[in-house]
Structures are given as C-alpha cells and as structure tokens.
Amino acid sequence: MCNKLQGQVALITGSGRGIGKALALKLASKGVRVVINDLDQEPTEDTVAQIKATGGEAIAVVGSITSEGFADNFIAGAVKAYGTPDMLINNAGYTWDSMIHKADDEQFDAMYEIHLKAPFQLNRAFVRAIRDIAKKEAAAGIENFRKIVNISSIAGVCGNTGQVNYSSMKAGLSGMTKTLAKELGRLKVNVNCVAFGVIDTRLTEATDEKKSITVDGREIGVGVPEKVHAAFSAAIPLGRSGSAEEAADGVYLFCTPESNYISGQVLLVAGGLSL
Numbered sequence: 001m002c003n004k005l006q007g008q009v010a011l012i013t014g015s016g017r018g019i020g021k022a023l024a025l026k027l028a029s030k031g032v033r034v035v036i037n038d039l040d041q042e043p044t045e046d047t048v049a050q051i052k053a054t055g056g057e058a059i060a061v062v063g064s065i066t067s068e069g070f071a072d073n074f075i076a077g078a079v080k081a082y083g084t085p086d087m088l089i090n091n092a093g094y095t096w097d098s099m100i101h102k103a104d105d106e107q108f109d110a111m112y113e114i115h116l117k118a119p120f121q122l123n124r125a126f127v128r129a130i131r132d133i134a135k136k137e138a139a140a141g142i143e144n145f146r147k148i149v150n151i152s153s154i155a156g157v158c159g160n161t162g163q164v165n166y167s168s169m170k171a172g173l174s175g176m177t178k179t180l181a182k183e184l185g186r187l188k189v190n191v192n193c194v195a196f197g198v199i200d201t202r203l204t205e206a207t208d209e210k211k212s213i214t215v216d217g218r219e220i221g222v223g224v225p226e227k228v229h230a231a232f233s234a235a236i237p238l239g240r241s242g243s244a245e246e247a248a249d250g251v252y253l254f255c256t257p258e259s260n261y262i263s264g265q266v267l268l269v270a271g272g273l274s275l
C-alpha cells in the first residue's frame with residue numbers, strides 16, 4: 001500500500017517529551033523525516049534515538065525557541081538536512097500561572113515569547129523557506145499541500161482561572177492561524193490549530209508535590225493539585241484525561257492529505273470538555 005506521508009519532512013518544536021514526542025514517533029512510523037527540538041540535549045536526542053531504533057529518520061536541534069535567531073536557524077538546519085519542509089508543528093510550551101492580581105509582567109512576557117512570538121517567527125521562517133517552490137508548483141498547476149499546526153489549549157478557547165497570561169497567548173494563536181490560512185491558501189499551506197484539554201504529561205500531572213522545571217533559566221512549577229485534576233477529569237464527557245498519544249493523533253489528522261481542504265480551524269481535542 002502506498003504510504004501517503006513517506007519521505008515528507010516535519011519540524012516539531014518541544015518534541016523531546018510529551019505530546020510533541022508522541023507526534024514525532026507517530027509521524028516517523030509513517031516514514032516522515034522529523035526534525036526534533038527541545039531545550040535540553042538528553043530528551044531531544046532520546047526522541048531521535050527512539051525513532052532511529054525503529055528504522056525512522058530524525059535529527060536533533062537543541063535550543064530554546066525563544067532564543068535570538070532560533071527560528072531561522074531551525075528551519076535552515078532542516079532544509080540543509082532534508083530539503084524543503086512539508087510540515088511545521090508549533091508545539092513547545094509551558095505554563096506559568098497566577099491569578100491576575102499576583103501576575104507580574106515577567107510572567108506575561110514569558111508566555112508571549114513562547115506561545116506567540118516564537119510561533120510567529122517559526123511560521124515566518126517556514127513560509128520563507130517554502131515560498132519559491134510553492135509558487136513554482138502553483139504556476140505549474142501542481143497542488144502540493146504543506147501543513148502548519150499551531151498548538152493551543154482549551155484555556156485559549158474557553159479561558160481558565162489562573163492562566164490570564166497563557167490563555168491570552170493561546171487565544172492569540174487562533175487569530176494567527178486564521179490569518180495565515182488566508183495568506184497561505186494560494187501556496188497550498190493548510191494552517192490549523194489544535195487546542196488540548198487535559199492531557200497526561202508532566203505539565204498537567206496530578207500531584208500534590210511541588211515540582212518544577214527550568215525554562216530559560218527560570219524555575220517554573222508544573223503539575224496540577226490532585227483535587228483540581230480530579231475535578232477537571234470528572235467534567236470530561238469521555239470520562240478521563242487523554243494520553244499524549246491520543247493528543248498527538250488529533251494533530252496527526254491535520255498532517256495528512258485527508259485534511260487538504262481544511263484550513264483556518266481550531267480543533268478541540270479534549271474528550272468533549274468545553275469549560
């Protein structure tokens with residue numbers, strides 16, 4: 001049977017862990033060559049090693065998507081290794097919660113940098129890399145669809161207490177998605193957005209322990225108090241939180257040719273939850 005994604009090239013930010021990693025493994029299993037990115041060397045190279053161990057192709061690009069020049073270097077690295085890219089998934093992210101009366105500008109700016117500015121820069125670099133060839137294809141009457149998927153959250157669609165910074169930026173990604181869908185249709189780029197509900201990763205792990213991660217030199221808390229997690233899970237019509245693999249499957253839909261006539265959409269992958 002013909003493998004519809006064989007040989008395509010996908011770039012996925014934040015794919016050393018969680019949903020990004022699950023998506024990378026899924027795409028690689030379909031013959032996609034994947035450019036893996038994360039903050040630290042170990043998770044980034046682990047994902048690459050797992051892909052290679054199953055006969056797939058991947059390269060690692062370690063670094064923060066918010067660092068100066070990252071977007072252009074990331075895309076240029078992919079082009080050098082594999083040629084013109086087919087897909088970009090803007091997935092890297094984290095939360096830094098506070099109620100508005102306690103939230104400071106640093107928290108707001110950090111969420112802007114990672115959830116809006118970096119995806120803008122990455123989308124721009126992707127478009128610059130594919131523009132000439134996409135125009136030539138269009139002039140020759142060839143419809144070769146490429147894909148951008150921006151990863152959002154139910155917090156960006158419905159709001160969420162304690163996440164004024166995160167929800168504002170994730171909502172902004174929806175505006176970016178809709179505008180780029182309009183700008184890039186003529187280049188046959190489908191631009192869509194996937195907004196997750198409660199997915200089991202370290203970001204939303206049910207825990208009463210104080211856990212933290214280091215992002216760009218800052219200690220940031222992760223995990224959700226067990227009671228809060230249970231309350232969210234009880235409100236999910238499908239009865240439980242989702243796995244990283246189930247979340248990745250929602251993104252995968254927008255990576256396949258079956259979504260070639262879908263653009264500018266925000267898909268909730270949340271087990272039916274709408275807050």
Ligand SMILES: NC(=O)c1ccc[n+]([C@@H]2O[C@H](COP(=O)([O-])OP(=O)(O)OC[C@H]3O[C@@H](n4cnc5c(N)ncnc54)[C@H](O)[C@@H]3O)[C@@H](O)[C@H]2O)c1
Pocket residue numbers: 013014015016017018019020037038039040043063064065066090091092093094095114151152153154195196197198199200201202203204215
């Ligand atoms: N887990 C959920 O319930 C949930 C819900 C809604 C939205 N999301 C979104 O899904 C995406 C993936 O999150 P996840 O749940 O898989 O979390 P995760 O922590 O398991 O994975 C996110 C990855 O992004 C990386 N990352 C963070 N900052 C980075 C940076 N500056 N540069 C490069 N990499 C960076 C992290 O190191 C991590 O490996 C995020 O955008 C998140 O906001 C998750």
